[in-house]
Amino acid sequence: MEIWSLFGLEIDSKKGYVIVFRCKKCGMIRKNKAAEDDDMDLIIELSKGDY
Numbered sequence: 001m002e003i004w005s006l007f008g009l010e011i012d013s014k015k016g017y018v019i020v021f022r023c024k025k026c027g028m029i030r031k032n033k034a035a036e037d038d039d040m041d042l043i044i045e046l047s048k049g050d051y
């Protein structure tokens, strides 16, 4: 069972924002491109948080 926590935020010149998640159990990294209709303010706010 994966427990994904927000790990960081990357900015890709082609894809735009990429949200990085890390599994709390095994440390595996997963990246999800942020959709254009995602709430970017929320994502940026989350990226600052201690998750």
Ligand SMILES: [Zn+2]
Residues within 6 Å of the ligand: 001, 002, 003, 023, 024, 025, 026, 027, 028
């Ligand atoms: Zn895992």
